[in-house]
Amino acid sequence: MLNSQPPMALDGVRDQIKSIPLDNIAALAKSAFNNKDIIPLWFGEGDVTTPEFIGKAIYEALCAGNSFYSHQNGIPEFRQTMATYLTGLNVKPVEMERITITSGGMPAIMLAVQMVVNQGDNIVIIDPVWPNITGIVKMCGGHTRSVRMDLGDDGWILDVEKVAAACNDRTKAIFFASPGNPTGAVLPVEVQKQLLELGRKTGIWIISDEVYCRMSFDQKVVPSFLDISEPEDRVLIVNSFSKSWSMTGSRLGWVVHPPSLEATMAMMVQYTSSGTTTYLQHGGIAAIRNGEEFVKFMTDYSRKGMEIVCDALDEIPRVILRKRPTAAMYAFFEIDGMKDSKKACLDILASSKVGLAPGFFFGKGSEKFLRLCFCRSPDQLHIAMERLKAALK
Amino acid sequence: MLNSQPPMALDGVRDQIKSIPLDNIAALAKSAFNNKDIIPLWFGEGDVTTPEFIGKAIYEALCAGNSFYSHQNGIPEFRQTMATYLTGLNVKPVEMERITITSGGMPAIMLAVQMVVNQGDNIVIIDPVWPNITGIVKMCGGHTRSVRMDLGDDGWILDVEKVAAACNDRTKAIFFASPGNPTGAVLPVEVQKQLLELGRKTGIWIISDEVYCRMSFDQKVVPSFLDISEPEDRVLIVNSFSKSWSMTGSRLGWVVHPPSLEATMAMMVQYTSSGTTTYLQHGGIAAIRNGEEFVKFMTDYSRKGMEIVCDALDEIPRVILRKRPTAAMYAFFEIDGMKDSKKACLDILASSKVGLAPGFFFGKGSEKFLRLCFCRSPDQLHIAMERLKAALK
Numbered sequence: 001m002l003n004s005q006p007p008m009a010l011d012g013v014r015d016q017i018k019s020i021p022l023d024n025i026a027a028l029a030k031s032a033f034n035n036k037d038i039i040p041l042w043f044g045e046g047d048v049t050t051p052e053f054i055g056k057a058i059y060e061a062l063c064a065g066n067s068f069y070s071h072q073n074g075i076p077e078f079r080q081t082m083a084t085y086l087t088g089l090n091v092k093p094v095e096m097e098r099i100t101i102t103s104g105g106m107p108a109i110m111l112a113v114q115m116v117v118n119q120g121d122n123i124v125i126i127d128p129v130w131p132n133i134t135g136i137v138k139m140c141g142g143h144t145r146s147v148r149m150d151l152g153d154d155g156w157i158l159d160v161e162k163v164a165a166a167c168n169d170r171t172k173a174i175f176f177a178s179p180g181n182p183t184g185a186v187l188p189v190e191v192q193k194q195l196l197e198l199g200r201k202t203g204i205w206i207i208s209d210e211v212y213c214r215m216s217f218d219q220k221v222v223p224s225f226l227d228i229s230e231p232e233d234r235v236l237i238v239n240s241f242s243k244s245w246s247m248t249g250s251r252l253g254w255v256v257h258p259p260s261l262e263a264t265m266a267m268m269v270q271y272t273s274s275g276t277t278t279y280l281q282h283g284g285i286a287a288i289r290n291g292e293e294f295v296k297f298m299t300d301y302s303r304k305g306m307e308i309v310c311d312a313l314d315e316i317p318r319v320i321l322r323k324r325p326t327a328a329m330y331a332f333f334e335i336d337g338m339k340d341s342k343k344a345c346l347d348i349l350a351s352s353k354v355g356l357a358p359g360f361f362f363g364k365g366s367e368k369f370l371r372l373c374f375c376r377s378p379d380q381l382h383i384a385m386e387r388l389k390a391a392l393k
Numbered sequence: 394m395l396n397s398q399p400p401m402a403l404d405g406v407r408d409q410i411k412s413i414p415l416d417n418i419a420a421l422a423k424s425a426f427n428n429k430d431i432i433p434l435w436f437g438e439g440d441v442t443t444p445e446f447i448g449k450a451i452y453e454a455l456c457a458g459n460s461f462y463s464h465q466n467g468i469p470e471f472r473q474t475m476a477t478y479l480t481g482l483n484v485k486p487v488e489m490e491r492i493t494i495t496s497g498g499m500p501a502i503m504l505a506v507q508m509v510v511n512q513g514d515n516i517v518i519i520d521p522v523w524p525n526i527t528g529i530v531k532m533c534g535g536h537t538r539s540v541r542m543d544l545g546d547d548g549w550i551l552d553v554e555k556v557a558a559a560c561n562d563r564t565k566a567i568f569f570a571s572p573g574n575p576t577g578a579v580l581p582v583e584v585q586k587q588l589l590e591l592g593r594k595t596g597i598w599i600i601s602d603e604v605y606c607r608m609s610f611d612q613k614v615v616p617s618f619l620d621i622s623e624p625e626d627r628v629l630i631v632n633s634f635s636k637s638w639s640m641t642g643s644r645l646g647w648v649v650h651p652p653s654l655e656a657t658m659a660m661m662v663q664y665t666s667s668g669t670t671t672y673l674q675h676g677g678i679a680a681i682r683n684g685e686e687f688v689k690f691m692t693d694y695s696r697k698g699m700e701i702v703c704d705a706l707d708e709i710p711r712v713i714l715r716k717r718p719t720a721a722m723y724a725f726f727e728i729d730g731m732k733d734s735k736k737a738c739l740d741i742l743a744s745s746k747v748g749l750a751p752g753f754f755f756g757k758g759s760e761k762f763l764r765l766c767f768c769r770s771p772d773q774l775h776i777a778m779e780r781l782k783a784a785l786k
Contacts, residue, residue, distance in 0.1 A: 008653070009626065009627050009650075009653050010654060010657070012509065012598055012627045013509065013654070013657060014508065014509055014511050015511075016511070017507070017657065018657075020664075022657070022659075022660050026659070027659070027660075033464060045461055045462055049458045049460045049461075050460035052456075055455045055456060055460075058452075059455075062443065062452075067442045067641070067642040067643065068442075068641055069436060069438055069641045071419075071423070071426060103496055103644065104667055105667075106664070106665065106666055106667045107666055110664070114532055115406055115407065115410055116406065117407070118407050118408075118512065118534065119511065119512035119534055132663065135660070135664040136664045139507055139661065139664055141511065141534060232401065232402050233402065234402050234405045249459065249460040249461045249463060249670065249671035249672060250671075251496065251666065251667065251668075257402075258403070260401070260402050260403045261402060261403060263415045263420070264403070264406060264415070266420070267413060267417070267420075267528070268410070268532065270419055270499075270525065270528070271413075271499070271503070271532055272499065272532070273496060273497060273499055273644065274498075274499045276644070277496075277642065277670060278642035278643075279642060279643075280670070
């Protein structure tokens with residue numbers, strides 16, 4: 001027996017998975033992981049390590065024996081802490097039944113998409129957009145329909161009529177991030193209300209990615225979809241500790257969902273992750289309770305980075321940046337005369353040792369753009385911008 | 394505006410998700426979480442906390458600044474450590490290109506299923522089986538076809554001809570665990586070879602859950618599918634640190650896959666989790682390098698628990714246990730005259746404060762069975778068994 005030849009493994013992967021490009025920021029950056037000569041501005045990640053008080057809380061919880069399976073929705077103390085935090089931060093109260101803790105923002109979005117997308121369904125995404133949402137939807141057997149924001153002197157503006165026109169009877173959700181990645185654009189309350197109204201009329205879900213909500217350079221928190229929606233609206237808010245608490249490597253996030261979905265979310269968490277790392281959730285409690293100072297520090301750090309980067313970009317004639325971002329951690333700028341954003345990134349990487357993300361990852365129409373993460377030390381950003389000035393002459 | 398009524402949120406969840414029962418062990422146990430009066434033998438979890446040396450390695454890595462995004466396949470040092478470990482443990486060498494680190498065994502299985510199952514496809518599962526696989530397949534739009542092992546005086550035996558007969562042209566994978574949960578049954582090498590041959594002939598994937606491979610009471614490691622398969626066979630091995638290293642609350646696992654799937658796995662990890670908690674992976678390295686003594690301790694601990702529990706079960710006339718388990722952490726026994734395993738569990742919980750898992754969760758034909766996790770302290774098991782003796786009179 002065992003004389004037969006094995007069939008090729010890769011051929012056995014389902015077509016939808018094979019159709020997802022392997023080409024993404026992580027793949028681009030892989031060759032340069034741990035190469036200290038390169039200034040890595042390609043990821044959505046600052047250079048500040050996770051604060052010590054959070055690390056201590058994680059370790060203390062582990063030492064205290066919190067090393068067993070968690071509740072699927074998250075440990076009750078954490079859910080209550082989060083509900084209290086959100087109630088204080090936003091306009092309307094949030095009950096703990098609406099909170100489910102996840103192993104990061106990405107699993108939060110995956111859960112949201114898994115919950116609503118059948119094979120052949122679609123999700124309307126607001127573009128330019130973080131490319132991962134497209135990969136997630138494809139993994140779930142769906143596809144994305146893109147609505148591009150309009151870029152004017154006031155920055156990126158969303159026309160909700162275009163969103164409505166993009167929806168069809170297979171549209172199960174509208175996804176957007178505010179503040180946006182890569183644009184930093186903040187959706188005004190009036191636009192959010194139009195989106196909510198569209199969702200209510202059609203039954204289409206709203207998936208609101210609010211990961212950068214605390215990283216605003218001109219307000220304490222940007223308007224949340226929580227401010228305008230009712231608990232039982234078809235609205236899923238996804239968020240994460242990655243950015244404002246510098247916890248990218250930890251994998252900790254949350255979803256705010258209708259209270260009627262509490263048991264459904266628990267079941268889905270059970271079958272995707274079994275629940276979030278238990279002692280890490282104690283770190284999350286500490287982050288919420290004692291992290292306000294750090295959140296302000298991170299926002300200020302990012303704002304300073306934005307100023308250094310935008311000042312330098314202003315001095316490069318080929319760079320077109322209509323309006324400075326007022327939130328998040330990215331400059332998303334056009335290069336006059338650039339045809340191929342990926343080739344440009346590879347050239348800049350080779351010649352200048354600066355890692356940037358090519359615009360084409362962020363949707364059609366962004367081929368002439370580059371994304372730069374400015375949430376890094378001023379010293380490093382000054383060096384990076386000097387190098388870029390030389391490279392983009 | 395905003396006068397319209399929101400449609401019911403729960404109605405907007407896709408049918409396949411709504412079809413997954415919310416009734417599972419976690420839901421059953423939820424009411425008793427943190428109730429110290431109850432002896433919880435319902436979970437697949439021991440009562441030993443994560444060993445100190447692993448916790449220290451996690452914390453030291455975090456303090457050393459390993460708090461940023463990880464490689465999608467896992468940090469190279471960990472993948473190499475795992476490859477070396479598996480090469481030493483099993484018959485054939487394993488290259489690091491075949492290792493992808495995951496946030497636990499559950500995400501490992503979810504990745505495997507997402508990779509091969511389209512809507513309407515099926516996976517053949519070997520029953521009695523851990524219920525989560527069914528939930529995972531349903532979430533991915535597929536369904537399961539069940540092949541029940543035969544229970545005789547030698548324990549649970551798999552007839553591969555029944556497996557072949559259960560496969561049809563929409564079968565994308567065969568899933569089994571060896572040692573099994575809840576049975577503890579170990580698939581002999583000859584049976585594994587028949588399954589491999591079936592997979593090669595049909596192109597159907599083999600998903601081999603080897604989470605309990607080190608928890609054998611009569612050998613160092615049970616036969617792995619790695620021993621008989623070639624790297625490019627359509628075989629996915631899923632494993633986890635949860636059981637043998639007492640890390641259920643940590644969420645750390647791995648997949649061994651064909652080398653040609655390395656980039657595909659990286660892409661899928663990117664879109665489901667962004668990668669596994671970075672500093673936790675350093676804990677995994679420590680667990681592999683310095684954990685052999687602990688692994689032996691856990692196996693011995695579970696074996697002692699098995700003896701206490703089986704000795705006591707022998708004294709209960711209504712209990713039918715054909716053969717003592719030789720691996721894992723469960724007694725899976727029949728109760729003569731019991732009609733409804735869930736009602737029995739609730740009755741035992743109410744009268745005796747012992748938490749057991751009802752057989753019906755583990756597949757059709759197991760309605761008269763109960764599952765008991767014996768990987769707990771002898772003192773607690775003695776008390777639990779005295780209570781059970783009274784309850785099952």
